[in-house]
Amino acid sequence: MKKNLNKKYNHLEIEKDRYHQWVKSGLFKANANATSPTFSIILPPPNITGLLHLGHAWDGTIQDLLIRYKRLQGFNTLFLPGIDHAGIATQVKVAQRIKEEQKLNLQQLGKNKFLQQVWKWKDEYAQNIRRQWAKIGLALDYSHEVFTLDENVKQAVSEVFVKLYKEGLIYQGKKIVNWDPELKTAISNIEVKYHETKGKMYYLKYILNNSSEFITVATTRPETMFADQCLVVNSKDKRYHHVIGKMVVNPANKMLIKVIADDYVDINFGTGAMKCTPAHDANDYEIALRHNLAMPTCIKIDGTMNELAPSYLNKDRMICRKQLIEQLTKENLVVKVEDHLHQVGYSERTNAIIEPYLSQQWFIKMEPLVKTIIAKQKDEKTKIVFHPVLFEQQLLQWLNNMQDWCISRQLWWGHTIPVWYHKKTNNIYVDTKPPTPINDYVQDSDVLDTWFSSALWPFVTLGWSEKTVDLQKYYPTAVLVTAYDILFFWVARMMIMGWKFTNQKPFTNVLIHGLIRDKQGRKMSKSLNNGIDPIDIVEKYGADALRYFLVSNCAPGQDLRFSIIKVEAAWNFNNKLWNAARYVLMNIDEQFQLDDNIANHQSLLAIDQWILQELNELIIYVEQYMEKYEFVLVVKALSNFIWNKYCSWYIELNKVNLQNQEQRTNSLQTLYYVLQQIIIMVHPFIPFITEAIYEKMGYQNSILTTKFPVVKTIKKTKDATQFVNMLVEIISNIREIRKQLNLSLKLSLTIHINTTNPFFETEKNNLNSYLLQLTNSQIITISNKPLTINNKVIKIINSAVIEINVANFFNKEEQLAKLKAELVYIENEIKRSGTILSNKQFLAKAPLTKINEEKQKLEKYQKQKVLINIKIKEL
Template sequence: MAKTDELSKKYNHDEVENGRYDWWVENGYFKANPKSNKPKFSIVLPPPNVTGKLHLGHAWDGSLQDALIRFKKLSGYETIYLPGMDHAGISMQSKVEERLRNNGINRFDLGREGFLEWAWDWKKEYAETIRQQWKTIGLSLDYSQEKFTLDEDINHLVNWVFVNMYNKGLIYKGKQIVNWDPQQKTAISNVEVIYKDTPGKMYYFKYRFKDNKDKYLEVATTRPETMFADQCIVVNPNDERYNKYIGKEVINPVNGETLPIIGDDYVEIDFGTGVMKATPAHDINDFEIAKRHNLAMPICLNEDGTVNEMGGNEYEGLDRFAARDKIVENLKKADDLIKIEDIDHQVGYSERSDAIVEPYLSTQWFVKMQPLAKMILDLQASDDAIKFFPERFNEVLKKWMENIHDWTISRQLWWGHRIPVWYHNETDEMYVGVNPPKDTENWTQDPDVLDTWFSSGLWPMATLGWNPDAQEQNEYFQAFFPTSVLVTGYDIIFFWVARMIFQSLEAVDEKPFDDVLIHGLVRDSEGRKMSKSLGNGIDPMDVIHEYGADALRFFLTTNSTPGQDIKYSEEKVRNAWNFINKLWNASRFVLMNLGDDFKPMNIDEITNNANLSDANKWILSELTSLKEVIIPNIEKYEFGIVGRELYSFVWDKYCSWFIELSKVELNNGDSDTKQVLFYVLKEILILLHPFIPFVTEEIYGKLGLKKSILEETIDTTKHEFESDYINYVIEMITALRDFRASNDIKKDVHLDAKLSNLTSEQEQLINNHLALINDYLENFVNTKVDNNLDLTNKKITSIPVDTFFIEIDNATFFDFEKQLEELEAKRAELKQELDRSEKMLANENFVKRAAPEKVQQEKDKYQNYQEQFKNLELKINELKSEKN
């Protein structure tokens, strides 16, 4: 069987991880078989933007997804993990433009086609970088299905969906107020606007009456540069202060034009001065007022944020903020400035360029959202609703859908899916079609492209090759759609999640996924968001170089709670490496003790042996208990719970205690112990594989079983034996070790111990295994049970274990104060546990809603704590009385 040198003496993550991924890919372990009879499980990778490298958030996202895929594969499912990348519209175009500028090139000199050549070169470069990072992290992606959002087949799909939605009246072209990015010179959607608290100023101006220039209305604005396009002054018709002025006229102080005073109940009587100016082309609320009152809607700003010809000779061409300063200066001189107030207010910034967004009247393409939002709301109210983890994010989705606005989908860019609309060069007739008109020379295509989220909203269908023209869909789509779970951050629920849902419902009348697992952000150790400005970003590749992909993955997955942020901690990554190292060393021990002639037996053959030792029974029972906890918790995406349970079992129960206890059996030549050591190690490797795939594959390869651990299946056979007394043994060993350490008692000092205060059940259990217990406690004590001890004997030191005591003769040592201090500390700990348990049992929600077995378990704990506390109180009082 195994040789002692088959695992190197020291765990080296570079040696373990190098080349392993290529081996998986070459052997087809990530390739899905849609014709398989196994149950199906599918995940689509949220496509990273080809604008740069993957960050720590991508590593977290991918590690969670890959853990689920590998777990399901090991649970007997046919799995597919679908890779791809996003063309990233505005962000990508700005990156390429920056590269062009650095090379002294203007994109307009290149023209559209020349610019796109540079963009595709960029995509090729960064796509390869991203693939290398997927490889380094260990994502088990089926590359045969890899997609890019600008692939030809996806472009066809996007065009088909656009045309189909247009024909249904769900897409329309119109002139509306949009969020305008003056730096990128394009419209952006509401969700691409980031609102920030920003210091600003509120300017109060005099709008003087036309028929009496000594009288004026006080009007406040934060954007004086839009005053050139003012169309009226608005007051509430029920405002007794101002309704008498409705129908009169005032003078616009910035250009001298006459403005009518109108009444509209949009104006709040108790807000501000109660008077507002309406600039319909530059404010969404003013736009709505203009539609109600048939006002003109002139635009006074250019697309780049400079003032246009409406500003006249003095202001035309000035940047909006320079114009603002000059307006204020001039109106102050003209005695038309009343005051300026410093304020903090919410200002919208473009997510991509960080430019301050300008509300701007523009002709764009829109998606009519009300009917699509209703589809989502109806779905989520049905029995077939998508399940959100945590559930509260379903409410977030519903609230957004209930307050939805039409979606601006056109972008004034060159990089992206060009809108499939053409205009006749002579008649201006509009043609909307999947394919261009036949006489293309007579038509000009719409220059705009679609919002990136329009194409990525089709991602689950696109990655599985859905073809709108096919009568029967391909085998991948039939087998794996809807996908099983979407794993993504809470910051793009509306950006992406909602759009995938309504795009899928509209196009194929099916939800795109069954579950949505929402996680938070990776923050730095101080809880701050990682950003370039703070310089606190962590490159996952640097972490992997230092500690390995397995250590990073174990940290990211097992510290994950649905919906919560995670703080990056190098110490925890180092602890993960130490955990893997512990597993490595334990595996070496097992392999070294198997012997060259070892042949693994079926677990049923092992457990049917009547002479199977209690230590072996104990670890098998504990393994069963472990699986009963972690398997359902993985299904609920509670990776934090899973991680703690795996860590505790592997580190404490297997590596520390079982291996130590097994040495007694191995010294006695017990072959069953070798079998159990081997079997439990194999199961540990399988259970850990989703989290630390590289090292588990490496160790598994030394077991002489199947070609890859990915060919294994988690064994759900239950092993339940009466071996609980081993837990007493472990507690006794721990207590005695701590006792020796705290009293500086060397191991070779002989200690005679007696056990007191045992229940009849405990007494019988321990007496039945006393010889074995003394074997396990070798070099510690000669243990006997004596429930008739004189507990007032001052020559005895009592060590609490569970509800009983180990009583040690004090002949060679005794520190009265220290002993009392330790017992009181133990009592304080127990008091905390008693209080916690008491509060939990007094909580009606817990008692009513928790599973009955969970409630009973807590009651049993509480009773046990009471018994321990009572015994400790007795012992402490006895010691105090002796002291006095």
């Protein structure tokens, strides 16, 4: 039935080719015809701009363990993979490659040839991404894989645009956007990275017309002065009452502009007077709308100055800034220049300083769409559940202040906008199909923001706008797993589009995790050179070790600090499990057959009953906290059971039973059964090693085809938990005595149990059967009185005192000192438990099991304190 495991755990050997076998056998394929309940996850699509990072590995691992767990529970699962075209990021990367390899820029290459190069890039990097998915072990159904520029997705995106346009929710207009002057395109907020930058604050004179009086205005961007439309002061600022409505001379171009009043101006900030440049500042733009101001631009799309600054025409805005200040200084129009540390926005892709820029773009009117989402979230029947719940509150706050969404980008790579302009009349034609005759029209040259197609991801991946079987079967999806940094840019927009176009929520739950940081808590980045390739970790420690680390060291919503030491600890855990499985398989023969009813056998020994009872409790706990997405608690419980209860104690105690032919059969059955249940439960976390062990146990099918463990009724013949706990305490203390006194295991020890607990008398022989073989000691006498000798060592256990005659190697003063030190420890624990149990918040919020556990600890410590004081008095 079984095959022996190799002596050493070798993750490279175990993980090699196993993923390919899973995929080849169709294990990950969903079955749309199945009648079992469904559980679906749509993988957040990684960009085709490069290799996956640790954040992808973390995100994917969480989703994969949920899919595998639900599959074991009998669900019809779909884990749908996809890849994002990543408009700006990909265009930048491919342009860089073309420049390096072909020495050409995009204009020299041309749009069609460029797009051919991008598609080659896509094929290359999609393969790389799939290899990484395989390395991590993601149970993806590749028959459902989607790319954001697949034809069916492009059709769906066009349909959404057209529908929103015809409902008046998409419009074209001029607004302030984040502008990348190097890429010459608008970009989204998430692509703007703010860095504290050393700059200058320039205090400039705006002289009142026909007067020597001037108003001092502070600015960090003097190059924008050529587009100034007015100065603005607060109507409540008495300093400027006399100048409101008057004209001042713009120091940059000597044009006259008016002083106006608007309550936006902070009286206490700077000089209390500000220049207003509507086309180059978002706040100035809002002031301009209120006061009907003109909105000319003085900077071109490439960041150079235009005709409004004739002396600086075609010069970069930063050069203009420097030269303008030099000129104004000569004209005595500069009051002062101060060093100024401020937040400056940089393009994530080009590192160019972002220009707030008035530009003609396509926008989605968000207010009516947002109202729907807010209403849905207030209704218990329609709301999406967030884990942790605080992120729902953050999302709603953001939705309440959501601005219209700029969805157009001045790129070549992306979803084309289904808008055409008549060449003669300039009339707009908007439809999913091109106009006829097509030669009379020119299509809008912009593409859609990548987040636009991503917002449709949960339903376009399942075949929308057709009413496909997959859409009906797997939508809404069960859970979305993502990091908090794209909560607003992606999650909110999927909610909006999901309700708008399917009249259903896109997912039932949202599980938010944090970001991975280095061991110092810094965000991983190229500039810090602290990034870590997950594949390097997989090669060195294995996918199982990386996965186990990723899900066992951080609570939902919190950041995770990478620690190679903890990855090594995860590898050690896998090694421990491997060695335990190897021990089990070494002890069974080829004819061994598992008795699934072993838990119900009448003749089970106490330790067998104990481990089966512990297994039952573990199953209940794991299911309870998996449903809450508390993976840290689940892993902690699994690790404690496997490492401590099963490997460290049950296997060791079981070695004694295996030597007894009458007990051997049940002991082997229990040993094997518990191992089987363990590897099934832990499989979602560490799939490679568990599949390997399952295979070596003689099973022909994959572990994924089995069922998650269920609680089984155990035939109890005694209080097995009490027996094992007492036995473990005695063994631990005997070993501690040997270690403290440096006593050889060859030296036989006799034990006196000072107690009033009848348990010891009843179980004396059973306890001795283990004590003799594992500690070379045995209980000789039991009474409610201590040994009447001076030369003895004592150890306090739960309801008794262990006493050992050590006439030849006893030091009374040392023993007394140890007892007193132990008493101090116990008293501190009593104080700690008392504090916890008197904490009203703890009692109100903690699970009942946790409260009872703490009460039991306190009771135990109090009993031990009494016994220690008795022994101190005796000594």
